[in-house]
Amino acid sequence: MTAIGDSAVGAVDRPDNTAMKALAASTIGYAMDGFDLLILGFMLRAISADLSLTPAQAGSLITWTLIGAVVGGILFGILADYYGRVRVLTWTILLFAVFTGLCAFAQGYWDLLVYRTIAGLGLGGEFGIGMALVAETWPAKLRARACSYVALGWQAGVLLAALTVPLMLPSIGWRGVFIVGLIPGLVAFAVRWYVGEPKMFTEHVEKARRSMPVGLLVKDAATTKVSIGMFILCAVQNFGYYGLMIWLPSYLSTKFGFGLTQSALWTAVTVLGMAFGIFAFGHFADRVGRRPALLTFQAGAFIMVLLYSQLTDATALLVGGAIMGMFVNGMLGGYGALLSELYPTEARATAENVLFNLGRGVGGFGPFVVGALAATYSFTAAIALLATIYLIDIVATLFLIPERKGQPLT
Numbered sequence: 001m002t003a004i005g006d007s008a009v010g011a012v013d014r015p016d017n018t019a020m021k022a023l024a025a026s027t028i029g030y031a032m033d034g035f036d037l038l039i040l041g042f043m044l045r046a047i048s049a050d051l052s053l054t055p056a057q058a059g060s061l062i063t064w065t066l067i068g069a070v071v072g073g074i075l076f077g078i079l080a081d082y083y084g085r086v087r088v089l090t091w092t093i094l095l096f097a098v099f100t101g102l103c104a105f106a107q108g109y110w111d112l113l114v115y116r117t118i119a120g121l122g123l124g125g126e127f128g129i130g131m132a133l134v135a136e137t138w139p140a141k142l143r144a145r146a147c148s149y150v151a152l153g154w155q156a157g158v159l160l161a162a163l164t165v166p167l168m169l170p171s172i173g174w175r176g177v178f179i180v181g182l183i184p185g186l187v188a189f190a191v192r193w194y195v196g197e198p199k200m201f202t203e204h205v206e207k208a209r210r211s212m213p214v215g216l217l218v219k220d221a222a223t224t225k226v227s228i229g230m231f232i233l234c235a236v237q238n239f240g241y242y243g244l245m246i247w248l249p250s251y252l253s254t255k256f257g258f259g260l261t262q263s264a265l266w267t268a269v270t271v272l273g274m275a276f277g278i279f280a281f282g283h284f285a286d287r288v289g290r291r292p293a294l295l296t297f298q299a300g301a302f303i304m305v306l307l308y309s310q311l312t313d314a315t316a317l318l319v320g321g322a323i324m325g326m327f328v329n330g331m332l333g334g335y336g337a338l339l340s341e342l343y344p345t346e347a348r349a350t351a352e353n354v355l356f357n358l359g360r361g362v363g364g365f366g367p368f369v370v371g372a373l374a375a376t377y378s379f380t381a382a383i384a385l386l387a388t389i390y391l392i393d394i395v396a397t398l399f400l401i402p403e404r405k406g407q408p409l410t
Contacts, residue, residue: 015146018196019137023146025086025191026130027153029093033123034157036100036181037065040116042165043174047112050174057109061116063364068120070361076125077353081213081346084197084205085133088349089126093187096122100181124360128352131336136198136345140406141286143340144293148282148333155275162268200409204345213350216343226342229400230355233294234335236393238363240301240328243386245271246367248321251379256314266318273322277330285334289405290341291397293334298393300327305387309380341404348409 015023040062048058072092080088099119106112130150138146168177218224248267252258258266277297285293304324311317335356343351366386373382 013139013141015138015142018198019134019139019146021195022133022137022198023149025089025187025195026126026134026150027156028187029089029126029130029191030150030153031157031160032093032183032187033096033126034154035161036096036119036123036157037062038158038161039165039177039181040065042161043169043177046169046174051106051108051112053109061113064113064117065120065123066360066364068117069124070357070364071124072121073124073128073353073357073360075121077128077350077357078213080125080129080132080349080353082209085129085136085201085349086191086195086197089129089133090191092122092125092129093191094122095119095125097182097187100178103181104175104178124357125353127336128339128354128356129349131352132340132349133195133198135337135340135348136200136409140408144285144290144334144337144405145279145282147336147340148278148285150336151278151282151332152275154332155271155278158271159275200345207346211346213347214354216347217351217354225400226402227351227355229396230335230339230342230351231358232396233331233393233401234356234359235362236359236389236396237329237331237335238360239366239369239389240305240363240386241332241366242363243366243370244305244324244328244383247370247374247379247382251383252317255379256312256317266321269318270321270325273325274329276322277326277328278333280326281330281333282337285337285405289403290334290338291401291403294331294338294397294401295394297327297331298390298397301331302387302390302394304328305390306384309384309387338401338404340409341407342402344410 044058044061047053047061048055072095076088076092079091096119099115099122103112103115103119106115130153131147134146134150135143165177168180172179216223217227245267248270249258249263252263252266281293281297284296301324304320304327308317308320308324311320336352339352339355340348370382370386373385
């Protein structure tokens with residue numbers, strides 16, 4: 001059994017209209033995730049002043065959004081294998097849009113915390129469902145790059161927030177910005193009306209409803225080994241991303257005396273490097289295979305994080321940050337395709353969301369670990385030690401992850 005992308009358009013290696021609609025829906029949904037999470041970061045100071053929040057309460061809003069994302073990712077991934085990719089993707093977009101909008105009406109810490117946590121449930125569901133939807137509709141030879149385009153959605157959302165929130169906040173306030181967060185609700189209706197379920201899913205739906213998707217991730221020794229390997233890869237990916245991105249401005253400020261504007265600029269260049277890395281990884285993985293691409297980027301991440309910790313010149317930090325970002329976050333462009341190829345249709349969305357969000361849960365400790373190491377030793381030592389996690393990544397890829405490049409989905 002093959003996906004639409006493998007059968008209907010594989011002969012000409014070109015996506016059809018169904019595939020393009022699936023890509024647009026998944027990418028826009030994931031972009032709204034990135035936008036939503038970053039607008040909260042921009043507005044924490046204004047929210048704290050208005051609602052008299054303590055620093056701990058303000059920080060917990062982000063923490064509980066991520067906790068909600070982990071729980072929602074697991075829950076909605078399983079539901080997508082039972083009830084359909086498009087249907088459940090629509091639920092997740094609506095959920096996070098509505099509860100992001102409700103944040104505008106919060107009167108204090110506790111109701112805002114509830115709204116953010118429930119919004120996080122919807123936020124967490126979109127990555128894996130969108131990846132499964134795209135993988136099942138795109139040609140096998142283009143699968144990795146198509147999934148990398150979905151991953152780029154997050155970067156686009158982050159960039160959109162960075163460009164628009166500083167302009168909106170002074171004029172409409174933090175409540176008005178949250179109202180803007182309702183816009184993804186319109187996307188949900190467009191997804192439901194214009195994007196159909198992949199033929200591959202509809203052909204497997206009855207089988208899926210008779211199975212236990214989570215159980216299929218550990219159904220035998222070989223599958224369990226793969227699942228452990230993918231969990232490690234997803235954990236390292238998220239640990240490195242959050243560990244670096246949360247502390248990078250402080251690292252630049254503490255060690256080099258960068259002001260806020262300069263730290264923001266240097267960090268933005270790193271983010272642009274990450275976006276380029278995601279794009280490049282997808283194309284590279286389609287050409288040389290998933291394992292060679294992973295090993296190349298993992299080795300690059302180890303070398304560049306270690307090298308970055310030793311840089312002292314401002315220009316070198318700017319260029320080095322872009323290259324480091326390319327390798328550290330570029331691998332995100334391959335997980336969607338890889339997970340889709342490693343698991344059957346009846347467990348695909350479950351695998352995407354469960355493994356990635358469990359990894360996100362581990363990754364959430366990245367900022368804590370980097371901060372603890374920085375307090376005990378120094379920021380330089382903390383960043384250098386962070387490089388060692390990519391050695392774990394390399395071992396997991398070599399011994400636990402098989403190659404599935406170009407193979408039809410099952």
